[in-house]
Amino acid sequence: MDPDMTDKEKMEIFIGVRRRDYRRMLEKARPCLVDAYAGA
Numbered sequence: 336m337d338p339d340m341t342d343k344e345k346m347e348i349f350i351g352v353r354r355r356d357y358r359r360m361l362e363k364a365r366p367c368l369v370d371a372y373a374g375a
Contacts (some may be wrong), residue, residue: 340348
C-alpha cells in the first residue's frame, strides 16, 4: 500500500479484498453444500 493513501482509500481496498476472498470462499463451498443436500 502507498503510504500517502488516505484512510478512506485504504478501507476501500481492504473491503474489496475481503469481498473478493468471501466470493471465492462461497464458490468453493457451493458444490459441497449442493452435494450435502442432494445426499440427504
